[in-house]
Amino acid sequence: MFRYLIRYPLMLLLMLLPGLGRAEEYAEQDLFSLSGFATLGAVYNSTDQADFLRDLSQREGAGYTRQLDFGLDSLLGLQLDAKINAEVSASAQLLSHRRYDNSYTPELNWGFVKYTPNDSVQARIGRLGFDVYMQADSRSVGYSYLPVRPPVDYYGGLPISYLDGVDVVLKHPIGEGIARLELAMGYAREKLPVQGSDHSLDLSGSPLWGGYLDYQLQNWQFRVGYARLNLENELPDLDLLLNVLRSPQLQSFPGPAQFADDAMIKGKMVEFISAGMIYDNGPLQIQLMLRRLLATTISYPDNDAGYLMLAYRVGPFTPYVSYSIVKPKVIKHDVGLPDIPAFSQVNGLSRLIQPYPLNDQSTYSLGVRYDVMRNLDLKFQVDRVDGRDSFQWANKQPSWDGRATIYSLTLDFIF
Template identity: 30%
Template sequence: MCFPFTAALSLPACAGAMFMSVGAAAGAATAAPGWNLSGFGSVGAVYSNERQADFVASVLKGDGAGRTARWSRHVDTKLGGQLDLLFTPDWSAVVQVVTEQRLDASYQPRLEWANVKYQVTPELALRAGRIALPMFIAADYRKVGYAYPWVRTPVEVYGVMPLGNSDGVDLSWRWNGEAMRSTTQVLYGRTDMPLGGGARLRGRRIAGLSHTVEQGAFSARASVITARLSMSLFPGLFDALDGFGPAGRDIARRLEIVDRRATTASIGLNYDPGAWFAMGEAGCSKFDGYLGGKRSAYASGGWRHGNLTPYAAVARVWGRRPDGPTALPLAGLAPPHAAAGAAVNATLAAIMRAVPSQSTLSAGLRWDAASNLALKLQHERVTTRSGSRGMFINSVPDYRSGRTVRVTSAVADFVF
């Protein structure tokens, strides 16, 4: 199958993107056993004029462009490989490995997908193993920069859910009307993802429902996923809060993420008749603990002129901080305890600034230079809001929200 964005391009361009996605059919009933090895990658450079924080494509990065260095190659650079196996007309498997910068700034490869699929009937399929979570339109190919028009998927929407896959099972049912094709997917699983530096993100009882419809040039996807999350960031902070009596323990109890409920819902619409495209997605999430809640959305459109595609997008995320006090009362404390409490409050304030609220205006140009190579140039104006540092990381202690940051990105996306 071809990626959605490349479907309207020439056949040679589409052929460069034909390594199978995890949701693709294993093959026709007459297909012979075999295997296919394919890959994808991005090599990019990003400039940011921000000096208070780093611009990144994901908050699970170690550094980015801005405060650490004006230019960064780590924001979008990645390399991935995928092995598709066909055992019988009914049994197949897929393995995908991706290397990109992690929270500890290393490039240790990570197993993104590893599952076995049984095609029960032509309409019904069952998979077991590591499976991509069906959140948002680009869920199955969000790591493949060649598959979408932008330099990166809008971080305001695609960055709200820290999970990208789960270890478990899913069931997909494809059913067609007279003119509309539909796919309903249900899943259940868990995850244990190292973040670097000893920190981990654990999710259990991950359950989800996704429904996709396609009719001509129009497609849409709606999804909802729920999980119980535990995150081992800031253990020293919560230990310190315990030393400040009931007030400190109350803050720790409300903010610490230990087996907390997380729920995310999204809907996306795409219309692509070939010469142009228009798409948009919106999502909302509720996380117990210091992650708070979020609402996010983006809209984007572009025009294809030969092998050139100019495009523009607008995106926004609204973060909601956790209810209740998020600072220790320091009145009446002895000077040493007050100083320690002030340090704890400074850390708490930095955590609250990480609840993202920001907007982005972007414009860019994609050039399909070859059948398997796309060169992209993109400029963005990112404005953090409501006292938040937005989706930036590594901010200074006295970070000032509300300023507009200019970000320029260049990337070469390829498949092979």
């Protein structure tokens, strides 16, 4: 019953409408409002030996597939808001962007009913933005943030953008600032491409819960967050390898069965821990973000990431610089089979599913945002990336030296 309600929030809204209050309390033009946002982007990769990705939800990017790419950052979103009465409202947001299957099929990014009995309490049910880390629930709205895209080293490894569930936000003044506590629980629904194959990992039905503690004081904002994802589904085609490793014929060797248990995805846990700070005072803006991702499967590496961004506005121009880094922590697991022709295929597949050769990736970025007019900006950014074996690239070729320069131009607007 709970899954049904959170999956169909707009149906729930229609069921509740008769008892939500008298619509005549509001002018007709205030009951519904339609808004939207869009980004038109172009990305050029200096190398054709690997695909640069915006995040892990994309299968292809700029570089190997095409050096000049117009779909990496481009997207379109439409949002419908309904104000039922002073306490109840609803929102639905459709988003079209490059997905795991290279399509731009619109998907429901938000779809919830919100109850706000007073200024201190807010509760929502439906499809909600996954916002345990700063700026996460608005990272599709290019106009709302400073750079061309949220730093890939930090946000790119966090592909979950929404959950189907409930959340509660409590606000309370502390000193001269405002503290906010959010608690959320529900289920993930997205699909992630499996690089090197045509398959995808389906997160549907995977329980997801977490929250954040946020404090805003004048020009400062601080946030710490935590979330936990329990993976419900196995990687496509991985069951075949796991069954081979657990077969009676290999049990005379000490490692295969344990390797299968370590490599499986289904039933494993992923934790997200984050901390961030933003200082925004007049022309000066500083952002510092740190996060840790921990996984109980060797098929996805633990990693730490962070970035520092400095910006200074001069009239309509805001130049900025940033440095970001991701450091996977990968321990090589030996499947325990002899390296002989009889086991070559099993050993080869076992090496593919554990990313033990991964190295650090770091990026220096330099860019400028030009606010052309109200609700319209133009951005140009240059990224110098160093990450030969980073898991945040696709279609990597053996001859690639791990370095690339990414040139990006975007036009963002809201309406």
